[in-house]
Amino acid sequence: MNTQRAVQGLGAVEVECLLVFNDANRDAIELLKTHVAPMQAEASQSCPKLHLRVEYLNEFFEAAYPDIKSLLGQGRYRSVIFNLDQCGHSHVERNTILDIMHSYPAAEIFYTFVISSLLAFLQKDQPERLRAQLDHLGLTSNDIQALDALMSQKDWLGTAEKIVFDAFRLCAPYVSPFSINNPGGWRYWLIHFANAYRARQVYNNILHDNASLQAHFGRSGLNMLSYDPKHDEGMLYLFDISGRVSAKNQLLGDIPRLIMECGDAMPVMDFYESIYNITPAHADDVHAAIIENPDLEVITPAGGERRKANTIGVDDVIKMKKQISFFPMFLNAGTRGGPKE
Known part of the structure; x- marks a missing residue:
């Protein structure tokens, strides 16, 4: 240190x-x-x-x-x-x-x-x-x-x-x-x-x-943990x-779905606190899935836009873009809202 x-x-x-x-x-x-x-x-x-x-x-x-x-x-x-x-x-x-x-x-x-x-x-x-x-x-x-x-x-x-x-x-x-x-x-x-x-x-x-x-x-x-063995095909x-490739592919759909459910914008700190009990993903893959996503943008406290994954900070805000592409918002409903009880 x-x-x-x-x-x-x-x-x-x-x-x-x-x-x-x-x-x-x-x-x-x-x-x-x-x-x-x-x-x-x-x-x-x-x-x-x-x-x-x-x-x-x-x-x-x-x-x-x-x-x-x-x-x-x-x-x-x-x-x-x-x-x-x-x-x-x-x-x-x-x-x-x-x-x-x-x-x-x-x-x-x-x-x-x-x-x-x-x-x-x-x-x-x-x-x-x-x-x-x-x-x-x-x-x-x-x-x-x-x-x-x-x-x-x-x-x-x-x-x-x-x-x-x-x-x-x-x-x-x-x-x-x-x-x-x-x-x-x-x-x-x-x-x-x-x-x-x-x-x-x-x-x-x-x-x-x-x-x-x-x-x-x-x-x-x-x-x-939303995987249901009766209906879903999970993976090891x-x-x-x-595994990281698979995680990133899922994150590309999961993250905008979460942001949309939270009112189209979410502070990065709140985002971290909400996801890290429900994902095995590496932080770099989470950040890459945000920056590379065509439907998301990361806005700095000064109002600028982040362009690189490794520059995302806890004071930034993740937002849905005004013009978004279509992604399967309502498919795989079991993946929404956390683990099933």
Whole structure:
């Protein structure tokens, strides 16, 4: 960061960072200390502007969380990232996720779990909703064990994403429901919670920089979860080049449709906040689909028109042009208005 600031002619900033490691296994923590200590010593020598404090805890996460929260409070940290890599599904309570997201202005959580554990929980907690979600696969909520044979099917991935999103969507403004990619069976999920669109925008871009590590099945433009396996033909989106081509093609129709539904004009900030929970697309593809669209224009605060995708700013406004070409406004109605309930 300071290297970039130096290039821009700006002064260096002091960075204070608290790094908390926690594991229920004491041997794991002791081994971790031997690896972290030399890196911490090197960082103190090579990065004098970085003030790094490292704490180690040896508890199950729910037991450790009050201490972690206390440490964060003492340091008045406003930007936090939690990496919660758990076995199964039950080691991190939903209320704890909510508390993290509500306690800090800039909070992100990376959260891993086994899908079968989540399904077992939902089977007890929300049996009727789970039954409806599994119905098109020919299963009832009592057939969880039979799912193992279906987990390599793309229809299963699309269904599981909806189940995951439905289970966690109220935990944060932005929730990515993407699976860890494994064509042999989509059983493990790594989802990202954020309370700012910019965090989700960056996360989407990172997924594309590491193509094929996560997977999505459904639409690749806006309203990614509106795919209905009973009526639509979805596609596997692996955040790779071919996926980006498909996403851009869909965005060319989806974005003007959204702008038209919002009264023919929309501030870019509002646009970002409305789309980044419903799209897997890369920011560059979103911007290109706006600039290259014959029906849209981007107007600057001074009244000028943007000509290049990489110059779009949050203070700009996206508008429908006065003279527009015909595009299928009312086709694929299922793609409008977000995921179906």
